[in-house]
Amino acid sequence: MSMPVSPPSLGPDLARTIYRKAYLINRTDERFRAMLTNGELAVAYYPVRGQEVIAAAAMAALRQDDYLVTTYRGLHDALAKGIPSRLLWAEFAGKRTGTCKGKGGPMHITHPETGVMVTTGIVGSGLPIANGLAMASQIRGESRVAVASFGDGASNIGAFHEALNMASVWKLPVIFLCQNNQYAEHTALAAGTSVSRISDRAVAYGMPGIFCDGLDPASVYEAMNEAVGRARAGGGPTLLEAGAFRLLGHIFGADYSYVSRQDLHAAEERASMAKLRQWMIERQVRESDLERIEKEVDAEINDAVAFALDSEPPDPDDIRFDIYATEQAA
Amino acid sequence: MSMPVSPPSLGPDLARTIYRKAYLINRTDERFRAMLTNGELAVAYYPVRGQEVIAAAAMAALRQDDYLVTTYRGLHDALAKGIPSRLLWAEFAGKRTGTCKGKGGPMHITHPETGVMVTTGIVGSGLPIANGLAMASQIRGESRVAVASFGDGASNIGAFHEALNMASVWKLPVIFLCQNNQYAEHTALAAGTSVSRISDRAVAYGMPGIFCDGLDPASVYEAMNEAVGRARAGGGPTLLEAGAFRLLGHIFGADYSYVSRQDLHAAEERASMAKLRQWMIERQVRESDLERIEKEVDAEINDAVAFALDSEPPDPDDIRFDIYATEQAA
Amino acid sequence: MSEKTSFAQALNSALDHAMADDENVIMLGEDVADEQGGGVFKVSKGLSRKYGTSRVRSTPISEQAIIGAAVGAAITGMRPVAEIMLMNFITVAMDQLVNHAAKLRFMSGGQTSVPLVVRTTTGAGVGFGGQHSDMLEAWFAHVPGIKIATASNPADAYGLLRSAIEDEDPTILIENITHYGMTGPPAEPGYRVPLGKAAIVRRGDDITLVTYGRGVGDCLKAAGQLAEDGIDAEVIDLRTVSPWDQEAVLSSVARTRRAVIVHEAVRPFGAGAEISARIHEELFGDLAGPVRRVASYASPVPFAKSLETAFLYSVADIVQAARDTTEKKADR
Amino acid sequence: MSEKTSFAQALNSALDHAMADDENVIMLGEDVADEQGGGVFKVSKGLSRKYGTSRVRSTPISEQAIIGAAVGAAITGMRPVAEIMLMNFITVAMDQLVNHAAKLRFMSGGQTSVPLVVRTTTGAGVGFGGQHSDMLEAWFAHVPGIKIATASNPADAYGLLRSAIEDEDPTILIENITHYGMTGPPAEPGYRVPLGKAAIVRRGDDITLVTYGRGVGDCLKAAGQLAEDGIDAEVIDLRTVSPWDQEAVLSSVARTRRAVIVHEAVRPFGAGAEISARIHEELFGDLAGPVRRVASYASPVPFAKSLETAFLYSVADIVQAARDTTEKKADR
Ligand SMILES: Cc1ncc(C[n+]2csc(CCOP(=O)(O)OP(=O)(O)O)c2C)c(N)n1
Numbered sequence A, B: 001m002s003m004p005v006s007p008p009s010l011g012p013d014l015a016r017t018i019y020r021k022a023y024l025i026n027r028t029d030e031r032f033r034a035m036l037t038n039g040e041l042a043v044a045y046y047p048v049r050g051q052e053v054i055a056a057a058a059m060a061a062l063r064q065d066d067y068l069v070t071t072y073r074g075l076h077d078a079l080a081k082g083i084p085s086r087l088l089w090a091e092f093a094g095k096r097t098g099t100c101k102g103k104g105g106p107m108h109i110t111h112p113e114t115g116v117m118v119t120t121g122i123v124g125s126g127l128p129i130a131n132g133l134a135m136a137s138q139i140r141g142e143s144r145v146a147v148a149s150f151g152d153g154a155s156n157i158g159a160f161h162e163a164l165n166m167a168s169v170w171k172l173p174v175i176f177l178c179q180n181n182q183y184a185e186h187t188a189l190a191a192g193t194s195v196s197r198i199s200d201r202a203v204a205y206g207m208p209g210i211f212c213d214g215l216d217p218a219s220v221y222e223a224m225n226e227a228v229g230r231a232r233a234g235g236g237p238t239l240l241e242a243g244a245f246r247l248l249g250h251i252f253g254a255d256y257s258y259v260s261r262q263d264l265h266a267a268e269e270r271a272s273m274a275k276l277r278q279w280m281i282e283r284q285v286r287e288s289d290l291e292r293i294e295k296e297v298d299a300e301i302n303d304a305v306a307f308a309l310d311s312e313p314p315d316p317d318d319i320r321f322d323i324y325a326t327e328q329a330a
Numbered sequence C, D: 001m002s003e004k005t006s007f008a009q010a011l012n013s014a015l016d017h018a019m020a021d022d023e024n025v026i027m028l029g030e031d032v033a034d035e036q037g038g039g040v041f042k043v044s045k046g047l048s049r050k051y052g053t054s055r056v057r058s059t060p061i062s063e064q065a066i067i068g069a070a071v072g073a074a075i076t077g078m079r080p081v082a083e084i085m086l087m088n089f090i091t092v093a094m095d096q097l098v099n100h101a102a103k104l105r106f107m108s109g110g111q112t113s114v115p116l117v118v119r120t121t122t123g124a125g126v127g128f129g130g131q132h133s134d135m136l137e138a139w140f141a142h143v144p145g146i147k148i149a150t151a152s153n154p155a156d157a158y159g160l161l162r163s164a165i166e167d168e169d170p171t172i173l174i175e176n177i178t179h180y181g182m183t184g185p186p187a188e189p190g191y192r193v194p195l196g197k198a199a200i201v202r203r204g205d206d207i208t209l210v211t212y213g214r215g216v217g218d219c220l221k222a223a224g225q226l227a228e229d230g231i232d233a234e235v236i237d238l239r240t241v242s243p244w245d246q247e248a249v250l251s252s253v254a255r256t257r258r259a260v261i262v263h264e265a266v267r268p269f270g271a272g273a274e275i276s277a278r279i280h281e282e283l284f285g286d287l288a289g290p291v292r293r294v295a296s297y298a299s300p301v302p303f304a305k306s307l308e309t310a311f312l313y314s315v316a317d318i319v320q321a322a323r324d325t326t327e328k329k330a331d332r
């Protein structure tokens, strides 16, 4: 995958923003896995390694008040959209100080302040909900857009189809962001999916279907920016596919022997942070800026980890609340 | 809609077969509506007027042991597939002598002997079931194909999408026959559907998408025959769309004022039985043959109506049976 | 105000008034806008003309997308009213209701409310057969986070729908398909039926008939027949099936010492089981006899009239069960 | 034969033997073939290698299409075993199960049988949170035409799965996610657990604990503690939740005069309600105290361990309920 020189819209400022997000995602994912490995945490975790740039560049094209719906594999999306590290870490660790008071957990991160409205563990179910967010914006005459982030495998489920058709008929300001990492759990794309490019399915909905290179910040940002611009302008939805490769097993600890070492190394090489760094430098981002970002992010993560570990778990009695708006008799 | 000269495969014998089916459907539908009008029967009924030729010509391309799954608007499909009139009428009239002993009713006609395996009242749900029929045939190494008949509106529901993707990935011997009558209940095609040709959606499943003229027996027959041949030969599924126009309201008695009298008259003219008769004569079917067929069919219907009216309703105690394979305590 | 109104008109007024009062109220469903007839049962007639097709949207046949859109809009603070034409079609949208609408408040730690309403209709007796007649309230009653309710008369239909729209939680309202034409006194615009509160629709001292929806009319008829035998039945219309008004039921049964629960859904594992179990749990020592349940036969809904009649419970069944219960007491 | 086997291995053997015995037995589900790992819980490991990927099919993520394909194949006489990875995902396939699988026999007047099996897993306690842990057996128990069962030990898992595959009706089997590693004596290939038949897993005279699935182990533990107090508990493993073995339960309770029902699903409108209601209906005059229910807290399943523990009932809850019931009797 080549990394073409980007158009002027992606200047050094934006590049730095994207680098910060990508680096934050990459380090958070790694730190989290390290803590799972050494037993400091024990949580079902879906790694995002290989998809950092998609989230970092795509979310850089959004405003804070734009809406996002993502999935169990959503750490990258949540961080890129802006959820504070402390709140995210605390929720991942099941603490009362987390985004969702420990009730939701990693699969259900919600943080309306940064537009992260729903994180779902049900494949495909986020797309119809994103339509609803977009519909609210449309009815109110706001310029907010909604983004539904999902995987390649999700494009085979009914909710995907219903959502794209409805969004098209109603010209909703929504972007369907398919992060095609080539696998759905342990099933390779071709074994479950009747097309090799998910974005080709856009034809069935009369909407633009765009493919971008998920390793190239400019490719992702430009495509997303265009889709967001169209949505804000009332031009309706876009199916945007970002190509990637899942660099780890489906869930932390899962077998990944079905991908050959060779293929995996090549993919790791293509998606290495060193390469992203190099790309930044070619884009006139100064080495010293990158170092400063890295230091700041490392500190942010250290702080967030300490915060999460120090925080209290929920009180068992907390279970009584948030079931209904007003507490009910059990 | 022009009626081109058909290729040799649709010779006079086949033409007669198609005429018999189409005439039977047309007369049965009319008789049924007449009996609803005069109160001899009181049943929810979804007229098939305007779609006679689709069923007649499409089912003529099938063997008796090929499978069919159809919908509430399925009178034409059921008759064309070969269900005896007596059994169908008795079921429509809720009699014990009906195909389903009066338990299913018009929305749930089943008659495995003629391959009519399921009639569903849930929009789109027949498609995944047709896959299962086709899968059974494929696993057993039989040459049977399965047909799922459904409407244009059904192409917007999740089950449609899941079924087409799965059929494509597994190369199932199934034909998805979309009878596009331009309306889903009272919603015109464009108000609910993001494409104007349903068959264009085939691209999203890597399968052939074919449009045929649902008023032209040759157009329907040829397209169906090709799809059936492909399926039997292991070539996988086809999305076949037959264009038509619903000539009556969604359900018997429903308002249909939203279609202009002018448009309706034009559509009625295009779909008239007189025109079909003329077409037959142009295809070397003798007038006397047509008259003989009409007489035979009229007699068949009279006999079936009498049979249905004379038959007994189910005994209330019949409710205890067919819930499980062996009777359960209530 | 002395004019009678139909159930369908009452629902229409409730939607109309709610939309007039709060611009966050929107509607979506198949054929609900006027160009598509204003709903197949005309419940939304005139509303798209009045409030526009941005707020009253006819949808594709896509129940997952309908409920999903309602969920998404609701968490931004809108108050969507989604119509699922017939209750059996809710089976294709269970994920959005159960995994999302019911749980987002809890899973988000209280950050997002889901103030949506799903209106749907169903009911046996009109010859729609196995896939168009099921009563599925027990499923939703078993899902914490969602509410389910059903009215027995036009005024309550108005009051329940308005309460549900104003409620902060997701609520499913079941309309009985045989009720649309029923007429009764209209409700004042201020009328609300609080969710979770039952109504005692007939006072009596000898037995409590607990029911909702279509069962209310039937229980009142049964109560009339029982009165001829000198049995004075109290009839409770739960109105909300979950969370249900345990206090109203328990305090009534504590007095009458006998209860029959009546619903149209099939008996096994139906809503009546919970009510029966609770009554026994709480009033064991006080009961004069076991709580009885009257419900439909445990089969799919049959098509033929003779079978459909055999499927549905009858007023005679209620009377019989009530007599059994009161006789049982005599035995002890 | 004296070797122990795990729950997962027992299921694997049942599938293996069923496929060897009858070529109409096929499997489909996400990742079930060996190229995709033989199932995420390895239950189908080795089967696609042995029987081919025509009979053991990994599917797209399309639960409606999975169940629909199983329904279609079943009505031609095949015996499909469909895997729905986690029970919450069944919410996207309810239509195929409820409107089709459960009803096609009846609606066709007995012409088409639907001998399919759906295997699925679920359960709280492993930190999967709100959308991956629900127990939904009560929904299916409320649907005439479908059966639902769950095993409490490896041998029964073998026997139930083989019976379900051989059964002419659609059956859902729930596997508890905490059970896969549990070991126990293996079953002989001829072993069958008849659907609809409970097992008395502990004999006792003072109280009957009625349960199934995970509850069985917990009730046995509770029975041990109760024995220390001199309370001799009978423990019944229903195995099939619907249709359930009323005779076994009623005859036990007729003898013990006390009962506690235990299940992991939340209490309101759960399966325990029906069992409680039936016991009271049939044994009203014989009971020494009200039937109690022990179940999980009525909330979505929470993520954090402290809350998940608060959600799940505990063995102590069972012991407490049993004591309450027996004390209640002393009071009267
Ligand atoms: C409806 C549903 N079916 C199955 C699952 C189990 N499941 C979780 S993740 C996953 C694979 C999803 O693949 P994809 O959409 O490509 O996303 P990725 O995990 O690669 O990001 C599956 C099948 C689920 N969560 N929901």
Ligand SMILES: Cc1ncc(C[n+]2csc(CCOP(=O)(O)OP(=O)(O)O)c2C)c(N)n1
Binding pocket: B073, B121, B122, B123, B150, B151, B152, B153, B154, B155, B181, B183, B184, B185, B246, C030, C061, C063, C085, C089, C092
């Ligand atoms: C899942 C579901 N949603 C809604 C309905 C109500 N309904 C019955 S027929 C129909 C319209 C179907 O239109 P189309 O697929 O074009 O078929 P046609 O009736 O035109 O033959 C609708 C919405 C249904 N039966 N099932």
Ligand SMILES: [Mg+2]
Binding pocket: A151, A152, A153, A179, A180, A181, A182, A183, A184, A185
């Ligand atoms: Mg993927």
Ligand SMILES: [Mg+2]
Binding pocket: B151, B152, B153, B179, B180, B181, B182, B183, B184, B185
């Ligand atoms: Mg149509």
